[in-house]
Amino acid sequence: MTQIKEPASRGAYRLIDAGDEQKLEMVGPYKVVRQAAQAFWPRKLDAREWQRDVNGVHVRTQKGGGFWKFEQRPPESWIVDWRGFRFKAKLTDFGHIGLFPEQGATNFEWLRRHAADPSLHVINLFGYTGGSSLAAAAAGAQVTHVDASKGVVTWARENFELNGLGDHPVRWIVEDVVKYLEREVRRGNRYQGFILDPPTYGRGPKGQIWRIEKDLPILLDLIEKLADPFAFILLSCHTPGFTACSLKNILHMAFDLPLAQIEAGEMTVGIENSELVLPSGTYARWAV
Numbered sequence: 198m199t200q201i202k203e204p205a206s207r208g209a210y211r212l213i214d215a216g217d218e219q220k221l222e223m224v225g226p227y228k229v230v231r232q233a234a235q236a237f238w239p240r241k242l243d244a245r246e247w248q249r250d251v252n253g254v255h256v257r258t259q260k261g262g263g264f265w266k267f268e269q270r271p272p273e274s275w276i277v278d279w280r281g282f283r284f285k286a287k288l289t290d291f292g293h294i295g296l297f298p299e300q301g302a303t304n305f306e307w308l309r310r311h312a313a314d315p316s317l318h319v320i321n322l323f324g325y326t327g328g329s330s331l332a333a334a335a336a337g338a339q340v341t342h343v344d345a346s347k348g349v350v351t352w353a354r355e356n357f358e359l360n361g362l363g364d365h366p367v368r369w370i371v372e373d374v375v376k377y378l379e380r381e382v383r384r385g386n387r388y389q390g391f392i393l394d395p396p397t398y399g400r401g402p403k404g405q406i407w408r409i410e411k412d413l414p415i416l417l418d419l420i421e422k423l424a425d426p427f428a429f430i431l432l433s434c435h436t437p438g439f440t441a442c443s444l445k446n447i448l449h450m451a452f453d454l455p456l457a458q459i460e461a462g463e464m465t466v467g468i469e470n471s472e473l474v475l476p477s478g479t480y481a482r483w484a485v
C-alpha cells in the first residue's frame with residue numbers, strides 16, 4: 198500500500214460553537230461552518246467570530262447534497278487529530294469532513310474497552326472512513342470493515358496507515374452489507390463484536406437499495422446467525438424517529454438482551470468553552 202504524503206499542517210478537531218441550526222468547527226487548522234439542523238438555540242459567539250478567517254461554508258441544496266463556498270480554500274486533504282487517532286480530512290460535496298466527531302466522542306472509549314482482545318473478530322458495517330474500525334483495531338481485535346464505496350474503503354486504509362496500524366489484521370470489503378453477511382452465514386464464519394451505523398438510505402456497489410426501516414431487521418437477523426459467542430454490539434444512527442429508546446428496544450427484541458443491560462443515549466460532541474453539547478444522532482450498545 199502506498200504511503201499518503203503527509204501535509205505539514207495539523208491540529209485537533211474542535212467544535213467551537215453551535216446555534217441557529219449551524220455549527221462552527223476547526224477541522225485541524227481550517228475553520229468551517231456546516232448545518233446542524235438540531236441546534237435550535239442561539240449562537241454563543243458573535244457574528245464576527247463566525248466569520249473571522251473562515252475557510253469554507255457548506256451550503257445544502259434541496260436534493261440533499263450540496264457544495265462548499267470557500268473564502269480561503271483549504272488543501273485537497275490534510276491530517277486532523279481526534280480522540281487519540283489521526284484522520285485524513287477532506288471536505289466532500291455532501292458536507293462531510295471524513296470523520297463523524299460524535300462517534301469518537303461517544304463510542305471510541307467504549308469500543309476500546311470491549312474490543313481489547315486479539316482473539317475477537319469484530320465486523321464494522323457501513324464502516325465509512327474507519328473511525329470505529331480504528332478504535333477496535335487499536336484495542337487489539339481483528340477487524341472486518343465493510344462499506345459499499347471503494348473510495349471510502351481506500352480512505353479507511355489510509356487512516357490505518359496514518360495510525361501505524363497498516364499491518365493490523367483487517368479484511369477490507371467493498372460490498373453491500375446484506376449481501377456480505379448472507380455470504381458469511383453460508384460460509385460458516387463467525388464474529389463476536391458488531392458495529393453498525395446504518396444510514397437512512399444507501400446503495401450497495403451494484404445499486405442494491407438500503408432503507409433502514411425495511412432492511413435493519415434483515416441485517417439484525419443475519420447478525421444473530423453470525424454471533425458466536427456474542428461479545429458486543431454497537432448500533433448507532435442519525436435517522437429521525439430512531440430515538441435512543443427505539444434503538445434500545447430494537448436490540449432487546451432482536452437478540453433477547455435484557456433491557457437493563459443495554460445502554461442507550463444521544464451521541465454528542467462537546468462545544469468548546471461551554472457546558473453545552475451538540476446532539477448528533479443516537480446509539481444503543483450492549484456488551485457481555
Ligand SMILES: C[S@@+](CC[C@H](N)C(=O)[O-])C[C@H]1O[C@@H](n2cnc3c(N)ncnc32)[C@H](O)[C@@H]1O
Binds near residue numbers: 297323327343396406
Ligand atoms: C453514515 S456513514 C457511516 C459512518 C461511520 N460508521 C463512521 O462512524 O465513520 C454511511 C456509510 O454507509 C455506506 N453504505 C450505504 N449503503 C450501503 C450498503 N447497502 N452496503 C454497504 N455500505 C453502505 C456508505 O458508503 C457510507 O460510507
